[in-house]
Amino acid sequence: MHFLEFEKPIAELESKIEELRHLADGGDLNIADEVKKLQDKVDKLLRATYAKLTPAQKVQVARHPNRPHCLDYVQALITDFTPLAGDRLFGEDRAVIGGLGRFRGRSVVVIGQEKGNDTESRVKHNFGMAKPEGYRKAQRLMAMADRFNLPVISLVDTAGAFPGVSAEERGQAEAIAKSIESCLRLNVPMVSTIIGEGGSGGAIAIAAADRVLMLEHSIYSVISPEGCASILWRSAANAADAAQALRLTAQDLKELAVIDRVVMEPIGGAHRRREETISALGNAIEDALEGLRGQDGATLRQNRRQKFLDMGQKGLG
Structure with a gap:
């Protein structure tokens, strides 16, 4: 288990538990009661x-290397998944996972961003x-989802989106803007989930949805705390101040009506109980899709657009 800096006291206790278990493996020691006390x-x-x-x-928890990533959710929640590759214009981008599959018996289109979980996959x-x-x-x-009447x-x-020169040369800003437009034009239900880090236009490009869900310890912001601190304070050392000012937590964004639902994580974060987290998010997605069932395309499109036009109006007027 990879421990974050603020988890050091927890790491020390868990280390003691492991030591006791190791000692018990080598003899006849009965350490069950002591282990239970430490675990409590x-x-x-x-x-x-x-x-x-x-x-x-x-922010640290949202970026935890052991946190479930896109492919973990796809593998656990989507059956008969058929990945589709390429944009039919330039090539394949492995940062974006997409394809067709079944979510709890319902045919869907899945689109996600995969960070990878080790050096090679990253x-x-x-x-x-x-x-x-x-x-x-x-x-x-x-x-394709629109054509075949499949929820997304x-x-x-x-x-965030890749900031390199090659991406800018191929029209990064236009591609993101068109992707947001595609979300808003959909005639089928779309449910977006922030499972870790939702950064800038790179995130909203696939998150302008009817329902936006956020895991409890995920983050969603127009810029990273480090990037914000570099601009405002001329130093990334003020990243903690930037994180506070950006209101990037799920709780803040629910209060501001930027997202629709906070999905609670197990105690200790999604990285500690991955299967439990994935199941909870699956239930939330199912609830969101069920709430959109039966709405025609024009209604979905109008309500979705109005949802985003209304953002930022709280407290005005």
């Missing part, structure tokens, strides 16, 4: 720690930072 302390400390996370600490998926061809692939999949599920997890 760990659970209590986890609850206390995760109940009062600062925005900067939530490089392969470009750390979840898509290039124009990734967003154009998303547009192609949304057009998107899984957002990116620090």
Whole structure:
């Protein structure tokens, strides 16, 4: 288990538990009661720690390397998944995962951003930072969903769109804008979920949905805390201040009506109980899709557009 800096007291207790278990394996020691006492302390400390996370600490949790990623959710929740590749214009972008499958018996189109879980896969998926061809692939999949009347599920997890020269040369801004437009034009239900990090236009490109869900310790922001601090304070050292000011937590965004629902994570974060987290998100997606059932295309499109036009109006006038 990879422990975050603020989890050091928890790490020390869990290390003691492992030591006791190792000693018990080598002899006839009965350490069950002692292990139970220490485990109770760990659970209590986890609850206390995760109940009062600062925005900067939530950023760390959202980026945890052991947190479930897009492909983990697809593998667990989508049966008969058939991945589709390429944008039919330039090439394939492995940062964006997309395809057809069945979600709890319902045919759907799935679009998501994959960060990877080790050095090799992170490089392969470009750390979840898509290039124009990734967003154009998303547009192609949304057009297919519209054509065959299939709901769209998107899984957002990116620090932002790839900022390299090659992406700019191929029209990164236009690709993101067209992807947002494709979301808003859909005549079928779309449910978007922020499963880790939702950064900038790279995230909203596949998140302009009828229902936007966020895992409890995920983040969603127009810019990363480090990027914001570099601009405002001329130093990334003020990232914690930026995280506080950006209102990027799920709780803040629910209060601001930017998202529709916060999906609670197990105590200690999604990285501690991956299967439980994936199941909880699956239930939330199912509820969201069920709530949109029966609405015609014109109604969905109008309500979706109005939802985003209404954002930022709270407290005005």
